[in-house]
Amino acid sequence: MAEVGRVLYGREDVRRRVAELGRTITGEYVGREPVLVTVLKGGAVFLADLMRAVDLPVEVSFMAISRYGDAEESLGRVQILLDVELDLAGRDVLLVEDIVDTGLTSRYLLSVLRSRGAASVELCTLLDKTVRRIVPIHPRYAGFDCPDSFVVGYGLDFRERYRNLPDILQVDDLAALRADPDALTSYAPPAA
Numbered sequence: 001m002a003e004v005g006r007v008l009y010g011r012e013d014v015r016r017r018v019a020e021l022g023r024t025i026t027g028e029y030v031g032r033e034p035v036l037v038t039v040l041k042g043g044a045v046f047l048a049d050l051m052r053a054v055d056l057p058v059e060v061s062f063m064a065i066s067r068y069g070d071a072e073e074s075l076g077r078v079q080i081l082l083d084v085e086l087d088l089a090g091r092d093v094l095l096v097e098d099i100v101d102t103g104l105t106s107r108y109l110l111s112v113l114r115s116r117g118a119a120s121v122e123l124c125t126l127l128d129k130t131v132r133r134i135v136p137i138h139p140r141y142a143g144f145d146c147p148d149s150f151v152v153g154y155g156l157d158f159r160e161r162y163r164n165l166p167d168i169l170q171v172d173d174l175a176a177l178r179a180d181p182d183a184l185t186s187y188a189p190p191a192a
């Protein structure tokens with residue numbers, strides 16, 4: 001495990017940062033009832049923690065999309081598999097993402113949500129890989145400015161693995177993980 005990946009943000013860092021984001025969002029949306037929209041599957045873990053850190057009446061909704069190509073390539077060509085069931089007209093919508101990489105997915109989803117007549121649409125991402133950006137997407141809320149490495153854990157996967165890791169791992173040897181997608185399964189999180 002040591003040479004394939006290592007902890008980038010431990011569970012305690014994540015817990016602290018999510019609590020801070022929750023406080024900031026609570027302060028900025030006070031008096032309103034935002035709709036938190038998350039993209040399955042990666043965003044589900046972050047949403048579950050973030051919504052409990054927001055001290056306001058919130059509604060949640062989910063989208064699912066498919067990308068053409070591997071998540072690691074994130075080509076930005078997107079098809080909606082599951083759409084928001086709520087009427088977003090006049091609502092304050094917060095798109096909650098696990099990670100913004102090139103920005104192509106967020107740009108597409110933000111334009112879809114804006115087309116639904118929302119009063120406001122903002123973006124909150126746990127991880128912001130600003131160095132990889134190819135379109136100008138600037139999340140209003142970002143947990144961590146993420147280095148240019150592939151990361152897994154806390155909802156983020158490599159070929160559907162590792163979403164349940166409580167820590168966020170940085171993959172140092174992506175070629176090794178491609179060759180053996182289970183290479184990080186021996187990762188043993190330290191006792192809480």
Ligand code: IMP
Pocket residue numbers: 042071072074075076097098099100101102103104105106149150151152156157158
């Ligand atoms: P974007 O369209 O390039 O911003 O890609 C966003 C999507 O690519 C995310 O929602 C993830 O599903 C996936 N992705 C990008 N970087 C990573 C990573 O480091 N680990 C896991 N998934 C990633």
